[in-house]
Amino acid sequence: TESAAAAAKIVNEFSEQVIRLLRDHPINKRRESSGRTPMNAILLRDSGNTIPKLESIRKKYNMDIASIVDMPVEIGISRVLGMETLEAGDIDDYERKAIVAVDNLEHYDGIYVHIKGPDEFGHDGDAQGKKRSIEDIDRMFFGTLRNRLKSEGGTIVVSADHSTPCIKRAHSADPVPVLFSGNIVKKDESARFTEKYASTGSLGRIMGSTVLRTAIDMIKKQ
Structure with a gap:
């Protein structure tokens, strides 16, 4: 929009002046x-007046992947990468998101679901609220997935884009757990999906940049 472009121009001019002054x-x-x-x-965020030119998911991996996202950043990333965004209820309608994901699996090679809930409680420093959100x-998202998915085939990957510890009320560089589930995945001794169990899991510590490649390799082997 014109107003967004004007705001981006002002922010860019401010950034250039800051660099000169510093x-x-x-x-x-x-x-x-x-x-x-x-x-x-000064690192700023959430503004811009051009669309980044990135290779689409389809071109890079020869796969059609849709997304279920609510926030502007994730919606923008999905569009830039050529992913169709699916409507799946309100931001905290976890059951609906699971239903939409499962119902659309036959139309896509994969569905990316971004869930925001616990992050907000982390910023508020509300540990009990974060616990309830998780x-x-x-119960509502993963419980619904479990009940609706067929018992054979498919790969599920669960992780987080960052930590938001309540004690800091901000994002941190702490490692986040990741889970791979599927017929070709060899089960380890992990009994629950927590930071504690993940620290002793068979994957060890891996780079975030390898998660998508690993997931896609698993999907293609199903």
Whole structure:
């Protein structure tokens, strides 16, 4: 829209001015003289006036993958990657999301579902609220998946895009658990999907950049 483009222009101009001011700022001169890295920019987010040119999921992996997402960032990423976004109720309608995902599996090679719930409680520092949110997702989303999916075939991958510890009320660089489930997956000793069990799982610690490739390889082998 015109208003979005105007806002992006202002933000970009502000960013350029910040970079110029910080380049010769006395604080940065002192940091550099003491061997420290200068603060040379302010990292902003959620604005832009151009669409990134990225290779589509279909072209890169020869697969049709749809998404069930609610937030603007995830919707934008889906569109840029050429993924069709499916309507699946309100942001906390976990049962509906599971139903839509299962009902559309016959039309796509895979469905990406992004669930926001626990993150908000992490930012609020509400540990009990976060616990309840995870339990709701476990019961209504994964419970519905389990009841509606056929017993044979298919791959399920569960992970998180980041940690949001309540004690920090912000995103952190802590590792997140990942689970792969399917006929070709060899079961390890993990009894629950938690950080504690994941730390002793058979995968060990892997790079986030390998998760999608591993998942797609599993899907293609089914």
